Amino acid sequence: MNYEDRDTYGIYRGQAETGGPDQRRGPGPEMMGANTLIGNDVYNHNAEDLGDIKEIMLDLRNGTVAYAVLSFGGFLGVGEKLFAVPWHALTLDTQHKRFVLNVEKEHLRHAPGFDKHKWPNMADQSWANEIHAYYGTKPHSDDPRM
Template sequence: MTNHSNFLLSSSSISNDGVVNATGDELGQIEDLMIDPVTGRVDYAVLSFGGFLGIGDKYFAVPFDQLAVDRENKRMVLDVDRERLKQAPGFDKDDWPDFADERFRTTVADFYRA
């Protein structure tokens, strides 16, 4: 895995990347990135998890700083157990939350800090 500060990635190179946990269990894939237009910082990666062929997927906002890059395998690594991820605050792919809402941001931050 690689430190974020050693290189830059394009958003298109991250979109659809697979996500695994530290033990190599597949967790899903990156669907989108949420970028703060004022700071230019990527705040969240939107991760799809579960379902089959896009049906029944649950989406999660993962704080971007929780992800590490596995350049060798061209994927992202999230140090969260697969069963724990099922308990993460998520949303339906057709009903996205307001990512700027402070309650949403606090709920997500608290989950990934625990």
């Protein structure tokens, strides 16, 4: 499923007709509604399906999107593993209306993850450091783009 399918407020209306974002008809891909991104597919650079976004985690201390919680593996929610992927590790593929995470499927299989009934303390700095090190990103406080 993609963000256009969940666009209840018409944020992206007009994009299908023009083949891409129409800046005159909404915010475009630089500014998107978080609710429309839940459920979006995530693929890697080899066009392999890595799962979908289950949640978007906001860092309320500094007003940024910190992580996308990605579901991977399992069948119909049974046996699936959740992963907090640093937001900066994802890119939006507007042509295919999905996100791209530049990791091999096997790398994600071995990523630090968690069960849907036992979420980690994402505000814990040591946990954040581990996640960012795994994906090769920097925490927001260390990121020169912030």
